[in-house]
Amino acid sequence: MKYPEIDKYAELDSLIHRFDPRAKIITFTLLIFSFVFIEDIRIAFVSLLFSSFILLVSRIPFGFIFNRMKPGLIFVMPFLIVMPFALDGNVLYSYNGISISYDGLYYGSLVVIRAATSIMLTLIMLGTTKMDTTMKSLHSLKVPSPFVQTLMFSYRYIFVFIDEFLSMWTSMKAKGFKVKANKHSLSIIGNLVGMILVRSYERAERVYHSMASKGYTGESRTIVKFKMQTADYGLAAILIGTVLIFIIYGMSLS
Amino acid sequence: MKTAISITDLNYSYPDGTKALDNVNIEVEQGEKIVIMGPNGAGKTTLFLHLNGVIRAEQDNVKIFGNNIGSMKTEDRIREVGVVFAEPDDQLFMSTVYDDIAFGPLNMGLSEEEVDRRVKKALATVGLEGFEDKVPHHMSFGQKKKAALAAVLSMEPRVLVLDEPTANLDPKSRADLIRVINDLNKNHGITTVIAMHDINALSELADRVYVLNRSIVAEGPTRDIFSDHVLVKENNLDAPDIFKFFKIMKCFGGDCDQTPMSIDESVKELTQAIEALEGKMSLHIHESTHEMVNDVISSYRH
Ligand SMILES: Nc1ncnc2c1ncn2[C@@H]1O[C@H](COP(=O)(O)OP(=O)(O)O)[C@@H](O)[C@H]1O
Numbered sequence A: 001m002k003y004p005e006i007d008k009y010a011e012l013d014s015l016i017h018r019f020d021p022r023a024k025i026i027t028f029t030l031l032i033f034s035f036v037f038i039e040d041i042r043i044a045f046v047s048l049l050f051s052s053f054i055l056l057v058s059r060i061p062f063g064f065i066f067n068r069m070k071p072g073l074i075f076v077m078p079f080l081i082v083m084p085f086a087l088d089g090n091v092l093y094s095y096n097g098i099s100i101s102y103d104g105l106y107y108g109s110l111v112v113i114r115a116a117t118s119i120m121l122t123l124i125m126l127g128t129t130k131m132d133t134t135m136k137s138l139h140s141l142k143v144p145s146p147f148v149q150t151l152m153f154s155y156r157y158i159f160v161f162i163d164e165f166l167s168m169w170t171s172m173k174a175k176g177f178k179v180k181a182n183k184h185s186l187s188i189i190g191n192l193v194g195m196i197l198v199r200s201y202e203r204a205e206r207v208y209h210s211m212a213s214k215g216y217t218g219e220s221r222t223i224v225k226f227k228m229q230t231a232d233y234g235l236a237a238i239l240i241g242t243v244l245i246f247i248i249y250g251m252s253l254s
Numbered sequence B: 001m002k003t004a005i006s007i008t009d010l011n012y013s014y015p016d017g018t019k020a021l022d023n024v025n026i027e028v029e030q031g032e033k034i035v036i037m038g039p040n041g042a043g044k045t046t047l048f049l050h051l052n053g054v055i056r057a058e059q060d061n062v063k064i065f066g067n068n069i070g071s072m073k074t075e076d077r078i079r080e081v082g083v084v085f086a087e088p089d090d091q092l093f094m095s096t097v098y099d100d101i102a103f104g105p106l107n108m109g110l111s112e113e114e115v116d117r118r119v120k121k122a123l124a125t126v127g128l129e130g131f132e133d134k135v136p137h138h139m140s141f142g143q144k145k146k147a148a149l150a151a152v153l154s155m156e157p158r159v160l161v162l163d164e165p166t167a168n169l170d171p172k173s174r175a176d177l178i179r180v181i182n183d184l185n186k187n188h189g190i191t192t193v194i195a196m197h198d199i200n201a202l203s204e205l206a207d208r209v210y211v212l213n214r215s216i217v218a219e220g221p222t223r224d225i226f227s228d229h230v231l232v233k234e235n236n237l238d239a240p241d242i243f244k245f246f247k248i249m250k251c252f253g254g255d256c257d258q259t260p261m262s263i264d265e266s267v268k269e270l271t272q273a274i275e276a277l278e279g280k281m282s283l284h285i286h287e288s289t290h291e292m293v294n295d296v297i298s299s300y301r302h
């Protein structure tokens, strides 16, 4: 298993990397939300191309992003497979009473393209900023503190969690354990999951102790130093302008 | 001499009924080096949680420099006692090393310049200059241990409490850590209280030892504690190998004034003993040598 290190390429240098992290979060969120509501498949496709162009500018390897897009895409794939059969509309092809509808295919593809675009943009946003900077930006954008802290601790401890899981898994395999579809195997896996839950609970308690002994009272305090430059305003304006063009063009079609 | 820590009749049971501390009494002077030894589950970590008020004692039984720790303000409490726990991953909970080390000072309400100064200083003290932007999952265990110590040192506490600081470290990291702790004690007047099983680091880190096994079983200078082999055995402890070796050498007629606890001490003791014998020490086997050797060995064997 690999670490889910989204910010592996955050140290590269590009226009997107240099973009002020707060402005980046706002404009990318705007981009994602407006692209998700695109109704026309051609415009949706152009938005996907546009996102790929941003990816190109960011210099993050395409394979890296694509690997991380896969889980999300696999999740929406069923739409593309089911919708053509489920939706009524212009019949594209019919065989023994089972028919594939044009509308189903259209909407299925639309869902997949929208998903690909928004996942890609999210990954570029997260991938071009170091995770701690993203968290600090959220904090300075006045996102509620419990939410930011939950995100932060989840991201921090997912690595510890994976290490813990791997070491237990390795020791089980070292003792000859093989996953089989039987009751014994299932009960052992159940046991493993239980162990992980108990350990996480105990760890949470120890982390809390260590925070309390450093004076934690619920507020997470960090030093945040951000400064918007002219270039940041410029890039934000360009991206927001693009959003507007997409929206206006979309409206003119309908 | 001021009393740094004063614990009187401390009792504690966990909510599930486990009695972890039973009538514990401890008194530590300012500037002392104290080691607390005891088997696993003896209550060492539980005791430490009381020392900086994470667990509040019901009565005023834990006093730091005369003040009851339970009624102190958060900022004052963390200024007096800093606790470094055993597991570094539990203590590096922020996203970068910088943020972790700045966490305590920020909670103390210090200015950003002062926080920055303290982070730099703490990193330099533990020898992790340039690690500000590192994330914990890219660091070795030894580096994480040092960072966890730095995250407590940045609060500049007067009493430093360490739970198993040398456990699982490679020899170099272990030596580094012992050196840092000793330097803080010797040159900065910081009182140190350490829980550990690392008997070979004892003579360097302890003026005095407490043996804890739910209650305080024994207290005294290191050598006295380890000379009592019944005590050592009953509490799952062990004496340093060099200590046992000199006990054995005594059976062969090589007697020193005091049984050394460390390599450094052994050089000193041997030199003294041999000089007193006008430059020559002879070892020999007599009737009861083997019997005596067996006694020594079996008295410390578990
Ligand atoms: N959160 C907890 N809940 C219940 N019992 C605990 C808890 N933490 C520790 N204990 C118990 O308290 C006793 C002392 O534990 P601890 O202070 O961790 O010992 P040590 O650090 O000396 O190994 C042990 O019997 C342990 O099982």
Ligand SMILES: [Mg+2]
Binding pocket: B044, B045, B086, B163
């Ligand atoms: Mg412990």
